[in-house]
Amino acid sequence: MADIIKQNTITIKCSNPTKTDDRITCMAVESNTKQFPISMIWVYSNSENLPNADFLPTDQLKTTLSDTLNYFPILAGRATEDTKGNITIHLTNEGVLFTEATCPNHTLDYFIPRMPQDEEFDYEHINTSDLAVKVSTDCTGPCTSIQVTRLKCNSVILSISAFHCLMDAQSMSRFINTWASNKPPKALPMFDKTFVLYPTEQQRQTINLLTRPKNCVFNRDFNLSPSSAFIEIQQQQRVICKVYFFSANELKNLKTEASKGLSESIDYISTYDALFAHLILVIAAATQTSLKDNIKVLQSLNGRPRFVSSCSSAVLNYFGSFPFWLYAEIPSEREPTLSSLAQLIHEMHSKQSEHSLRDYNAYLMSGDGDIQKNRVDADIINRDLYCGSWRKENLLDANFGNSGFPVYSGPTQQLYPRYFPMMDTHKKDGSINILLGLREQDYERMMQQNLLHKYR
Secondary structure, three states: OOOOEEOOOEEEOOOOOOOOOOEEEOOHHHHOOOOOOEEEEEEEOOOOOOOOOOOOOHHHHHHHHHHHOOOOHHHHOEEEEOOOOOEEEEOOOOOEEEEEEEEOOOOHHHHOOOOOOOOOEEOHHHHHOOOOOOOOOOOOOOOEEEEEEEEOOOOEEEEEEEOOOOOOHHHHHHHHHHHHHOOOOOOOOEOOOHHHOOOOHHHHOOHHHOOOOOOEOEEOOOOOOOOOOOOOOOOOOOEEEEEEEEOHHHHHHHHHHHOOOOOOOOOOOOHHHHHHHHHHHHHHHHHOOOOOOOOEEEEEEEOHHHHOOOOOHHHHHEOOOOEEEEEEEOOOOOOOOHHHHHHHHHHHHHOOOHHHHHHHHHHOOOOOOOHHHOEEOOOOOOOOEEEEEOOOOOOOOOOOHHHOOOOEEEEOOOOOOOEEEEEEOOOOOOOEEEEEEEEHHHHHHHHHHOOOOOOO
16 A cells, blocks of 8 residues: 655645636536536656655746646636535635645556556556545635645656636636646637626527527436445445556547447547447446347537637637537437447537536536526436547646656546547547546456457
């Protein structure tokens, strides 16, 4: 077991704060993430064996963090919640938490135990080690927390935990890359949320008449069942969690196979569509899940690019949490194939536009505007399947001077049996890491079936 010895946590504030009486009210799609904090790590290998004081030096990290917060003041603010569940961030410059820690008894190999010529590794020691100071989800205290853990070999694991209303993968990438560069961002972050709202008064008056959008995971009209997603349940078996590596060539073979037999309405299948579909079939076989039993497929969609045509390219610089949580049911009348699943996944996100996403956000505020009535209508612990893609977000580009690029980036912890993040690898050649946890019996079944890498 890793001994993580933490020093006293301090608070880092903006070095040059502007107005500290400003506030920003989150949009509905952001306020609905408040119960799900986001926590990520970046692993830096001290391959040149630099002294502890010279590799990601603490004083420099603190100084550059303080300067970086000038461009992201929302992270140093504090959150409040109104009676209807809406979150407001007050730009008070009360600061982010900063904790320095040491792990005197383990080196990098303990956390990323890669064997020679093997890009896959067990996630157990990352899951079970205290690598982060988590932020609270009840709107008390700081919205952002950073921990720097120095290992026995002087390598470093840097974690960022944040109130999910403030950050998604793209926002976190913008922040850490700006911090690492120690330079102002090339394009200033945009905090204005009005682009996602209905632009005219007549449209705004239709909010109460909105029905649930077809692909919206949230439902305002059902009671939360004991088996619903994110309810704490007692695991019957331990979850074996590993990072699985898919090479560029393996993905090419997989994409070719998934592109066979598509309907005329689909122009192409992406690597994401094909790999997601493949993992559904693998997990279904491992967990003995019938895909003809009204199983839901969930995915997150980054909303920024959809608004460029109707608004401005500036929305690509929007700093906040802007994933739309989509779902579709697998048709039950026939056994799904790799191609049919890839097509289903592709259509879910390709049909979204700025109009459908505005309806989605507005639906979350419909009725009496009580956001707390929104419920996740899915069960990704026992039944449904969910992939969140963090690819192409430049999460592996954060080079803190002599740190080099991180050798790995991913969640601080990951144990959900049917949720699998899709991430870029350090190779930057189009290869992909999948982080997947399966109950022990299901994991053993997956290994026996030898389906995971059938396209190598």
